Amino acid sequence: MKKLLLFASLTFAVAGFSQSEITHFMGNTQITGGDDGFSARGYYRGTFESAPDESATGPNATWDFSGVVFEQMESYSNALPTDAEIANYPECNFVSTGYDMETSAEVGKLYAKFFNVGEFVILGNTLDVLSLTFSGDGASVGQFPMSYESTSSDVVSGTFVYSGPQGDFNGDFTGTMTSTYDAYGTIDYVLENTETSASVNRLSVVLNLTFGTADFPSAGTLMQTSNYYYDGNGFWPSIRSVKSHFMVPLLSIDQTTTYLEKSTDALLSTPETVANALSVYPNPVKDILRISGISGNIQASIFDVNGRLMLNQQINSNGIDLSSLQNGIYLVKVSDDTGTTTQKVVKQ
Structure with missing residues (x-):
């Protein structure tokens, strides 16, 4: 059964x-x-x-x-x-x-x-x-x-x-x-x-x-x-x-x-985002986290492992500066005109 x-x-x-x-x-x-x-x-x-x-x-x-x-x-x-x-x-x-x-x-x-x-x-x-x-x-x-x-x-x-x-x-x-x-x-x-x-x-x-x-x-x-x-x-x-x-x-x-x-090797995200391969890199990251597969306006939110919002901003270029964050594991939620993806990153 x-x-x-x-x-x-x-x-x-x-x-x-x-x-x-x-x-x-x-x-x-x-x-x-x-x-x-x-x-x-x-x-x-x-x-x-x-x-x-x-x-x-x-x-x-x-x-x-x-x-x-x-x-x-x-x-x-x-x-x-x-x-x-x-x-x-x-x-x-x-x-x-x-x-x-x-x-x-x-x-x-x-x-x-x-x-x-x-x-x-x-x-x-x-x-x-x-x-x-x-x-x-x-x-x-x-x-x-x-x-x-x-x-x-x-x-x-x-x-x-x-x-x-x-x-x-x-x-x-x-x-x-x-x-x-x-x-x-x-x-x-x-x-x-x-x-x-x-x-x-x-x-x-x-x-x-x-x-x-x-x-x-x-x-x-x-x-x-x-x-x-x-x-x-x-x-x-x-x-x-x-x-x-x-x-x-x-x-x-x-x-x-x-x-x-x-x-599964990939995190679960909205189907539209998966299809358009929106992703963040490098991972681990030291300072600038890059974003690929973008379309239109981008909103990025960074959470720590306890769910606290650490950063939240519109992104006009293909990156977000994480240098102010302490080393550790974070959750990066990125949204564009086609959908949303959330990925785990390690800040070094």
Whole structure:
């Protein structure tokens, strides 16, 4: 049964490569009013004959995903909760919605407590088959930015609703969730017939749950390992995998599944802008950020990673001076007569 990886997951050896912080778990809430690559991201679903070996941990690890075919498009978009969602999850300030790009159908939501920095706490999720609502303080993924070898362990509990081919039932669950920044190194993959090796940092999230009903306190179990591979400045994982084993003996359910996804290389922008290839360069940039593919009047807005507007101006030439900004990661939103694009840049 079709599910997107993010919601199902509720969850090289290169000389000179060193680990960096993992800044975000899965992007920001929307801060610029458009699909910007920070608050929205496209992915390709992977198919394979044999699942990749992900057992390598520690420094300078290598992972080979070259046997995976990434093709079916999906997307995720983050936003603030509606009033109805706040009523169900009072502490929620982060809602991530998954879409099937072929049908534009919404396929699931994840509710969390997070605002750009600090602790990412999962409050619940809705799916076509299994939905979870965490009680108490929720399920903590950990503090972001996250440093190498950081570990977060949480005892979790809550309620669940299952609706599948074997029937419908609901009840309570208890268990643990452990998140560890356990490795960094190189990952090999093929996307659009191009072989690529990328330097990545890995976050591994292990979720173990026991499900129960009033009549059967230990009706089933879920054992799940989700691996998130981030590039050096990635707000979203570049590649992610979820391996799950779901068992409910009374319903003859014994399912083992593996889901894989690869993010698109381009940020999400308005279709008109993509078609006209409006772009900014160089990246990283030291002073003057150039703009190509322009048409007519240009408006440029520069945001920091917390959504603060740092610069906003009309551009009469093909560049904007960033020399007054401190070094770091910024979001550059550029609009012309054909549309808008938002791209991440690194100021050095």
